[in-house]
Amino acid sequence: MRIEATNQSRISTFAVPALCAGLLCFGSARSAPTDPGSSATATGDGALYDFNIEHLAADLSVSGDGELQPVPLIAAPELPPVASMADSCAEPLADDSMLERVRRRLAITACASSAWLDGLFGDQLRYDDYRATYGTVSLGTLWSQYDGVDPRLRFKLRLQLPQWDERISAFAGRVNRDEFISDSENDFDALPRRQFGSMAEDESVLVGLGYSSPRRNGNDFDVSVGVRVDLPLDPYVRTRWEMTRTFAESYVFSTRQSFFWQNSEGLGATTRLTLDRALSPWYLLRWSGLGKFTQETAGMEWNSQVTLFQSLNPRVGLAWQAELEGETDNEVQQTNRALRLIMRRQLNPEWLFLELRGGVEWPRRKLTEDREASAEVGIAFEMQFGPKRERNALSR
Known part of the structure; x- marks a missing residue:
C-alpha cells in the first residue's frame, strides 16, 4: 500500500523601494522581505512514504518456550x-x-x-x-572615558526549516538580551553602546523559533519564542506588528509595535517610529524614535535619533548620528546625549566588513553626577556567511 502526501505553500514578496547609500541599505530595512522564506516563492516537495502490510501488524515468532512473541517491525526513521x-x-x-x-x-x-x-x-x-542558512560573526572593542574598554564577541544565525513550514525558522545568537527581546536594537550593533543611561552589558546566548507572516505587504506580523542558554533558564515570548508606507516618492514611514514577556523582566512593550527621506543617490536622512516600558523600568525609557547616511563609493558608507535618550521617572530624565561618526567599509573578500566609530557622549543618570563630555572610539570586524541578507533580517 502506498500513501502519497504533498505539502505546498506559496509565499509572495513585498519590498518597499530601497533607499541605499553604499553599503548601508536603509529602505526601511525592517520592511524588506527579511524573513527566511519570504524572499522567494517556494513550493514544498511531495513526499512519498511506502508502507508494507506487515508494517501495520506485528510479526509473530516462536520463542524458546513455545509461546508466540510479537516482534514490532516499525522502526523509528533514521537521520x-x-x-x-x-x-x-x-x-x-x-x-x-x-x-x-x-x-x-x-x-x-x-x-x-x-x-x-x-x-x-x-x-x-x-x-x-x-x-540558504545565513548569519554573522562580529568581534570588536569600544573605549570610552566614562566606561573604559568594553570588548565584544557577537554572532547571529538564522536556520531554515522547510519541512516544518516555510514561515518558521530557528534562531541562535550571542546578543544583548534586553535589546533583542524588547526590539530596541540599534542600526549598528557590532559594537556596544550606552542605552538608557548605562552601557549594555547583558550579553547572552539565546535560542528560539520564529514565525513570520508569509507575505511582506506593509502590514506584517511575527512571533518568536526562545530561551537564554544559561542557568537559571530565562524563557521569553515576543510578538510584533509593523506597518510601512511610502509617499511623496522619496519618503518611507514605518511604525512597529512589539509586546514581550520575559521570565526575569515581566511584561513589556516597545513602540518604534521611523521616517526615511532620500535626499539624493548618495544621501539619506533618517529619524527614529523609540519608547519602551516594562514592569521593571522607572516609567518609560525613550530614545530619539537622527542619522545622515552618506555613500562615499560602492564599498564605503558613513553615518553621521545625533542621539538623545532618557527615562520619564528617573531623577535625571535626560540620561544621555551623543554625537557619533560611524564608517562601514566592505573589505576584500566581500563578506568581510570593517566598522569604525568615533564620537562624544554626555551621560548623566544621577543628580549627584556632572554632565561631562566622554570621548569614545571603537573598531569591529564583521564576517557574513551564507547568502547575502539585510542585517536586520537576523533580528526577526
Missing part, C-alpha cells in the same frame, strides 16, 4: 549522520586563505545544524534550502 550532512552542505573553497576556511566551516556547520533540526520533522532533506 543521516552529521558527517554526511556536512558533506552535503560543503561547497568548493573560493580560495585557500585562513579566513575563507573559517567562513566555510561556519557555513557548513550552520547548514548541517539546519538539516539536522529540520530532519526531525521529515526525511526529505532539502540541502538547497539549508545552504
Whole structure:
C-alpha cells in the first residue's frame, strides 16, 4: 500500500523601494522581505512514504518456550549522520586563505545544524534550502572615558526549516538580551553602546523559533519564542506588528509595535517610529524614535535619533548620528546625549566588513553626577556567511 502526501505553500514578496547609500541599505530595512522564506516563492516537495502490510501488524515468532512473541517491525526513521550532512552542505573553497576556511566551516556547520533540526520533522532533506542558512560573526572593542574598554564577541544565525513550514525558522545568537527581546536594537550593533543611561552589558546566548507572516505587504506580523542558554533558564515570548508606507516618492514611514514577556523582566512593550527621506543617490536622512516600558523600568525609557547616511563609493558608507535618550521617572530624565561618526567599509573578500566609530557622549543618570563630555572610539570586524541578507533580517 502506498500513501502519497504533498505539502505546498506559496509565499509572495513585498519590498518597499530601497533607499541605499553604499553599503548601508536603509529602505526601511525592517520592511524588506527579511524573513527566511519570504524572499522567494517556494513550493514544498511531495513526499512519498511506502508502507508494507506487515508494517501495520506485528510479526509473530516462536520463542524458546513455545509461546508466540510479537516482534514490532516499525522502526523509528533514521537521520543521516552529521558527517554526511556536512558533506552535503560543503561547497568548493573560493580560495585557500585562513579566513575563507573559517567562513566555510561556519557555513557548513550552520547548514548541517539546519538539516539536522529540520530532519526531525521529515526525511526529505532539502540541502538547497539549508545552504540558504545565513548569519554573522562580529568581534570588536569600544573605549570610552566614562566606561573604559568594553570588548565584544557577537554572532547571529538564522536556520531554515522547510519541512516544518516555510514561515518558521530557528534562531541562535550571542546578543544583548534586553535589546533583542524588547526590539530596541540599534542600526549598528557590532559594537556596544550606552542605552538608557548605562552601557549594555547583558550579553547572552539565546535560542528560539520564529514565525513570520508569509507575505511582506506593509502590514506584517511575527512571533518568536526562545530561551537564554544559561542557568537559571530565562524563557521569553515576543510578538510584533509593523506597518510601512511610502509617499511623496522619496519618503518611507514605518511604525512597529512589539509586546514581550520575559521570565526575569515581566511584561513589556516597545513602540518604534521611523521616517526615511532620500535626499539624493548618495544621501539619506533618517529619524527614529523609540519608547519602551516594562514592569521593571522607572516609567518609560525613550530614545530619539537622527542619522545622515552618506555613500562615499560602492564599498564605503558613513553615518553621521545625533542621539538623545532618557527615562520619564528617573531623577535625571535626560540620561544621555551623543554625537557619533560611524564608517562601514566592505573589505576584500566581500563578506568581510570593517566598522569604525568615533564620537562624544554626555551621560548623566544621577543628580549627584556632572554632565561631562566622554570621548569614545571603537573598531569591529564583521564576517557574513551564507547568502547575502539585510542585517536586520537576523533580528526577526
